[in-house]
Amino acid sequence: MPRRHNPILQWVLTSICLSFAWVAGRLPLPLSRGFGRFFGRLAYYLIPRIRGVGLPNLDLAYGDTLAPQEKIRILKEAAENVGIVAAEFAWISELSGEFLAQHIACKGIERLHQGRGSVVVGAHLGNWEWMTTAICASGLPMAEVVRPLDDARLNAYVDKTRRAKGVVTIAKDGAGREVIQLLRQGWVVAVLIDQSPSKNAVPVRFFGEPCWGTIAPVMAALRARVPIYPMAMTRERNGDYTFEVFPEVPIVRSGDLRRDLIENAQRCQDAVESLVRRWPGQWLWLHRRWKDRPKLDRRWRAHPARNDDEPKFGS
Numbered sequence: 001m002p003r004r005h006n007p008i009l010q011w012v013l014t015s016i017c018l019s020f021a022w023v024a025g026r027l028p029l030p031l032s033r034g035f036g037r038f039f040g041r042l043a044y045y046l047i048p049r050i051r052g053v054g055l056p057n058l059d060l061a062y063g064d065t066l067a068p069q070e071k072i073r074i075l076k077e078a079a080e081n082v083g084i085v086a087a088e089f090a091w092i093s094e095l096s097g098e099f100l101a102q103h104i105a106c107k108g109i110e111r112l113h114q115g116r117g118s119v120v121v122g123a124h125l126g127n128w129e130w131m132t133t134a135i136c137a138s139g140l141p142m143a144e145v146v147r148p149l150d151d152a153r154l155n156a157y158v159d160k161t162r163r164a165k166g167v168v169t170i171a172k173d174g175a176g177r178e179v180i181q182l183l184r185q186g187w188v189v190a191v192l193i194d195q196s197p198s199k200n201a202v203p204v205r206f207f208g209e210p211c212w213g214t215i216a217p218v219m220a221a222l223r224a225r226v227p228i229y230p231m232a233m234t235r236e237r238n239g240d241y242t243f244e245v246f247p248e249v250p251i252v253r254s255g256d257l258r259r260d261l262i263e264n265a266q267r268c269q270d271a272v273e274s275l276v277r278r279w280p281g282q283w284l285w286l287h288r289r290w291k292d293r294p295k296l297d298r299r300w301r302a303h304p305a306r307n308d309d310e311p312k313f314g315s
Helices: 007-026 029-046 048-065 068-089 097-103 131-137 152-162 176-184 216-224 257-278 294-302
Strands: 104-107 118-122 142-146 168-171 188-192 201-206 209-214 228-235 241-245
Touching (some): 007 029, 007 068, 029 048, 029 068, 048 068, 097 104, 118 131, 118 216, 118 257, 131 188, 131 228, 142 152, 176 188, 176 216, 188 216, 201 257, 201 294, 209 257, 216 228, 216 257
Parallel strands (some): 118 188, 118 228, 142 168, 142 188
Antiparallel strands (some): 228 241
16 A cells, blocks of 8 residues: 655755755755754664664674664764765766866776676665766766656755766666667666565575565666676765775676576575675665565566566566
8 A cells, every 4th residue: 555645844954955955955065965964863862763773684684793873873983974975966967078177086987997887786875865866977878777756846956967968867667678779889887776675586694694686777788688787886084985886796697597587596696695794884884785575576486487578677
């Protein structure tokens, strides 16, 4: 059953978000970052879900290998990171030329300049919203698969901002055919794969714990015959970023679809996990990554290796 939203409350929340973005986009960048960091830390104390989801996630991922105080520090940093990303979102239209060179150091992006399409996979890590614009600014045709927001007014602002410097956004539902076509035409297509999908997934492990991982990037890469590269944009001590495209994820093509989907999805998850382990305070621990998915489990047991005509990117 779809969730019911209070339209008045939704309008108020959207207005707050848009006002936040308006202010953040008009402050000098260092002040804008501080503005976002302040509200991120405030949210840590005021929103129980952040602690109620984040701390159990850290317990599951790290067990007794980290002290409770260290887990709290990581979660506070993660909450601040969300605030910073929200504030910096309003600056996407500035990401070109001298501004981009001043605030983002790029590494490994030459891996994408091979004259063929590529799938790039990442996580809600560091500033995930600036990554596709950085790739587009290097001269590559760039598309990203996104989940449209429920509120039309907020979604219009977010989508317009993401597209400001030439990035093409593709809604998850029904994206498969368009993604494959773009990959075959030499485009780079980005997908964030660190969240818990409700469909089109296979059983994987993340931080050694069982969960579900999307198969869409793997299916797209297999059908278009293009490579998959991990990517991340992580924050340095001075507040600026390093954007890096990492070596290609080796993809198995044994002909056994069930085995290949599981193995390749796991390899993608392993690549993302290694990034989170390097920068744990910049990852979105607020998400229920290890959520039980009974429907997925039943469907997987009934149809473990469905070979659909195209990958499905629906969440």
